[in-house]
Amino acid sequence: MAIQSRNSSFQGKQYLPRVLIVARGLAGLLLAILLEHINWPYQIFERAEAVKPIGSTLALSPNILSAMEQTGIYEDLLKASVRGVGINLYNEQLKMIFSTGITTIKELSVYDYLVFPRPVLYDLLLAKVPKEKTAFKKKVLSIKQTDDEVTIHCSDNTSYEGDILVGADGAYSAVRQCLYKQLAQENKLPARTPNR
Structure with a gap:
């Protein structure tokens, strides 16, 4: 899976920011389809080996x-x-x-x-998302953001760079937990108010 960085040669074409979508549930798939319709570069990273739709x-x-x-x-x-x-x-x-x-x-x-x-x-x-746009067994452990890009680090020791990170990974979101940890380390979280 190749993810093109912003420093790559685009042969005079305007650069489109690369979207990294974490999780292939309903929200991740819907976003992927909309990006697919406008030929916007994206990749889905799914922690499971295969996704089985659940729910009634x-x-x-x-x-x-x-x-x-x-x-x-x-x-x-x-x-x-x-x-x-x-x-x-x-x-x-x-x-x-x-x-x-x-x-x-x-x-x-x-x-x-x-x-x-x-x-x-x-x-x-x-059925609307090309199979090659999903990488399986990619459990996100950490993320790193700069002014120019975002990088996700996965449990299989792989890393991927992009421009936009979308956490579509639900209630126990690894992306949200990583962002919270990063904001806490940078002392950027709002002060907690006492319970009333």
């Missing part, structure tokens, strides 16, 4: 469905979905505390509220 059901509201249309998966997603007709909210005793219908949402936004199996969305997104 997802619901997407109209505000994100235009992005699904841009990726080219909207029609296939529509075929695998059911239209949401309402939202019910229950408390811990399973007593309904809120209910609303959403049947008019398409009239207001052009899109329906869609409910579908999560693995379907994952597979549709995955």
Whole structure:
């Protein structure tokens, strides 16, 4: 996998910043597809040996469905979905505390509220990302930033340079932990306020 640095010869072409995406979940794949559409250089670094889509059901509201249309998966997603007709909210005793219908949402936004199996969305997104754009078994251990570039260091003793780092690695984000550690070392974190 070759990652071109900003100092490489571009034969008179304008330089496009290289994007490093950490993790190949839904967010990482969606970003990769959008970058792919505009021929923007990127690489995905996934810590797992292979990614298996997990989860049961997802619901997407109209505000994100235009992005699904841009990726080219909207029609296939529509075929695998059911239209949401309402939202019910229950408390811990399973007593309904809120209910609303959403049947008019398409009239207001052009899109329906869609409910579908999560693995379907994952597979549709995955099909749009070239296989060679993902490096597996790349657990990020640390990152280093300068004014000119960012470098990720992985557990297999490899390092990769780019211009933009996107941490799409979820709740226990290695990227976020590395940034927090770096900001703490540089004394750039905001002061903590006492609990009230």
